[in-house]
Amino acid sequence: MGDPRLLLLPRPSWLLALASLASLALAAAWQWARSRRRKSRRSSPLLKPVGTVSGLFVYPVKSCRGLAVQSAQVTPLGLRSGDLGDRCWLVIKEDGHMVTARQEPRLVLISITNENGYLILSAPEMKDLHVPATLSNKNPVQNCRIFGFDIQGRDCGDEAAKWITAFLKSEPYRLVHFEPNMSPRNANDLIELFRPSDKIAYPDCSPIMVLSEASLEELNSRLEKKVQIRNFRPNILVTGCGPHEEDTWDEIVIGDVEMKGALACPRCIFTTVDPDTGIMDRKEPLETLKSYRLCEPSKRHIYKSSPLFGWYFGIDKSGTVQVGDIVYKIS
Structure with missing residues (x-):
């Protein structure tokens, strides 16, 4: 009733x-x-375990050294650990154009930590630089240029600019921060295989890049001088799968996070920068990768002559991932 x-x-x-x-x-x-x-969902026959998360890496300042963490938030713009969002700080020229290790290889020698609300930059023979993670509204907002697209960044101040410039022994550079209220870039403006919902701050083109340990081992088996995972700067490192299996993961679930595969990661000269010395080799491991990891002819309009290593993902559902989490493929 x-x-x-x-x-x-x-x-x-x-x-x-x-x-x-x-x-x-x-x-x-x-x-x-x-x-x-x-x-x-995790007990569903549609979910197949394909590996385990063995490493999580956040790169707060684009091209600088990454920070290994045990757990991280996965946001629509990529990984975040506390105040440190992935590629949310950027070195720029005074005219706003981005500066990466392609132009300044020694950027990879700058390490980043976070303490008491400050971003701390450390580099050889330099006094540590402390930059507030939350900047004053009095700091000007700069118009920045990344691969021909505009994006904003709040200037981190003259002290940070002088520190970066002194370490790199370069023309005047500045450091900027992407804030949550700023408009991100659209990944599919760069590559149409991304979706309109895939957004990025200062990464090249994707919120998340996944790479397997087996892929690195396969590459090192072909190299005279072994390379490190740091040459390739993944966000999520996976163990327990075969070489390049990550290429086949269209949709994955990790923890309470759901991600959609977009395309392979095309590799450039950045991979030839030694992460321990900041010296660019310009040859390896890029030449070896080109010997066996070029795309099929039908996809050359996307990847051109770049070898492929790792896989880019967009975010379908935010959440938390941890080292030790099982990676499930939705099949």
């Missing part, structure tokens, strides 16, 4: 109340079903 109080209402009100109760019941049922789907 229905609620007897409904009989005391005038007919129009009774109908409205009944409709309201029906709507609430429908919404509750939908939420329950959605929750059930999420809880049961």
Whole structure:
């Protein structure tokens, strides 16, 4: 039987109340079903375990040394650990054009930590630089240029600019920070294989890059001088799968995070920078990768002559990932 109080209402009100109760019941049922789907997803035969997360890396300042973490938030713009968002700081020229290790290889020698609300930059023979993770609104906003597209960044101040310039022994450079209220870039403006929902701050083109240990081992088996995972700067490193299996993961689930594969990561001269010395070799491991990791002819309009190593992902559902999490492929 229905609620007897409904009989005391005038007919129009009774109908409205009944409709309201029906709507609430429908919404509750939908939420329950959605929750059930999420809880049961990991036991679903559609989810196949394909590996385990063995490393998580955040690169707060583009081209500078990465920070290994045990857990990280996965946001629509990529990994975040505390105040440190992936590639949320950028070195620029005074005219706003980005500066990376392609132009200044010694950027890879700058390490980043976070303490008491400050971003701390450390480099050989330099006194540590402390930059507030949250800048004053009095700091000017710079218009920056990345691969021909505009994006904003709040200037980190003259002290940071002098520090970067002194370490690199370069023309005047500045450091800027992408803030949450700023408009990100659209990944599919760069490469159409990304979706309109895939957004980025200062990364080249993708929120997340996944690489397997087996892919690195396969490459090193072909090299006279071995290279490190730091040459390739993945966000998520996976163990327990075969070489380049990550290329086949169209959709994956890690922890409570869901990600959609977009395309392979085309490699450039940056990979030839030694992460321990900051010296660019300009040859290896790029030449060896080109000997066996070029795309098939039908995809040359996308990748051109760049060898492929690792896989780019967009974010479908934010959450937290941890080292030790199982990686599931949705099949």
